[in-house]
Amino acid sequence: MTERTGQCLCGAVGYTLAAEPLAVRVCWCRDCQHLAANGTVNMLVPAAGLSHTGTLSEHTTVADSGNSVTRQFCPSCGTHLFARSSARPEFRVVRAGTLEDPSSIRPGMNIWANSAPAWACLDPSIERIERQPVPGGKPAPAQA
Ligand SMILES: [Zn+2]
Ligand SMILES: [Zn+2]
Secondary structure: OOOEEEEOOOOOOEEEEOOOOOEEEEEOOHHHHHHHOOOEEEEEEEHHHEEEEOOOEEEEEEOOOOOEEEEEEOOOOOOEEEEEEOOOOOEEEEEHHHEOOHHHOOOOEEEOHHHOOOOOOOOOOOEEOOOOOOOOOOOOOOOO
């Protein structure tokens, strides 16, 4: 198991991930496009494996599923780091771009591909899911 570290743009928030990601996905939902101007690359991780230093601000929205999604970001530089869903409190989503070494993970699927813009570059060699992957189901195994 590799222990991974990461931080926000200004360095006020740092984290350690002491668990392997359960899945790595590029998300093309409209919320992610608002946040990142593109798809976001996210790791689904067990909440127990994630620890952080520094203070986070939060913003909660209600998803189409009716679950509330809380996104956490650095109040100084605005970098989005983590998210969690009310439906699955045992997991966290970590924005892969904040990793010290983003090459240490590899996306295994595009999700919400249905709402990707016409100009989006989606890797055809990985799984394509038009909307939410397996709602309430078991997370897909992490890619090697
Ligand atoms: Zn920051
Ligand atoms: Zn998204």
